[in-house]
Amino acid sequence: MEISDLSIAALALETGIAKDTLRIWERRYGFPQPVRNPRGERRYPAQQVARLRQVRRLLDQGLRPGQVLTLSADALEQAVELQPTIGDIDPGLLDIIKRHDDNGLRQELRTRLLRDGLRQFVTHAAPSMLGSVGNAWARGDLEVFEEHHFSMQLDTVLREAIAQLPAGIEAPRVLLTTLCGEPHTLGLMLALALMRLEGAACISLGAQTPESQIAAAAQAYRADVVALSFSEYCDPGAVRIGVRQLRLRLPAATELWCGGRSALRLKRPPAGVTIFRDVEQLAQQLRRKAADARAD
Secondary structure, eight states, X not given: XXXXXXXXXXXXXXXXXXXXXXXXXXXXXXXXXXXXXXXXOEEBOHHHHHHHHHHHHHHHTTOOHHHHTTSOHHHHHHHXXXXXXXXXXXHHHHHHHHTTOHHHHHHHHHHHHHHHOHHHIIIIIHHHHHHHHHHHHHHTSSOHHHHHHHXXXXXXXXXXXXXXSOOXXXXXXXXXXXXXXXXXXXHHHHHHHHHHHTTEEEEEOOSOOOHHHHHHHHHHTTOSEEEEEOOTTSOHHHHHHHHHHHHHHSOTTSEEEEESHHHHXXXXXXXXXXXXXXXXXXXXXXXXXXXXXXXX
């Protein structure tokens, strides 16, 4: 067993792809395909880590897992080479990240936020930076710890900005979280910031809340809407099952809103579930919901 072989936990940290998702891909598509150490534990060789970097780059550009994970190693490499080189990170931001200047990176993000304003930052600047940083990691221009550090600093700056907003008191009352197996919360933070800007009353549970507890919280907080976020690394089949089960647990009057790359891959979402393609569409729906509440 080579030293470079990774456990599934280390692989999840290295790629940003949740352990549950990696297991689902293994069962459904036969990749990644771990070897077993003498204790029967999954170990992932370095070449599989490199291949998962390519998989992630294609998923970041909008392809579905079923289109990517069934490709041979050669076909996968060709698919990566054929992707348009869009979303390159600007040199200034890349330089700050690679200098490992913690305070400098945080200040740069604050400066961009002040320059653009929170609404523009949430709807355009932050998603663009996240995409370009992810592409830089997939190309090998950034280490995984550098990408993680950028994400954490962006999360910090968003939380600071949200804390300065007045508490939302208008309808709708929105409960925000992710389902179990989805540890990524930046999409949730972007949605939370926009909802607070629109004056909605928001209750955030953070990540990976069991369906039964989401339903209980929706009742306890009298939520009009439950909002879920799904990163591109969630398996669409698991997303569909989780969303359908949660929909059955929620009262009929409580709306279920979903956003993120994996949610967009649901061609036919379960009845009673609304899918948003971006935060701008989310803002429009919030305004309609608030107008309906005032009319009542």
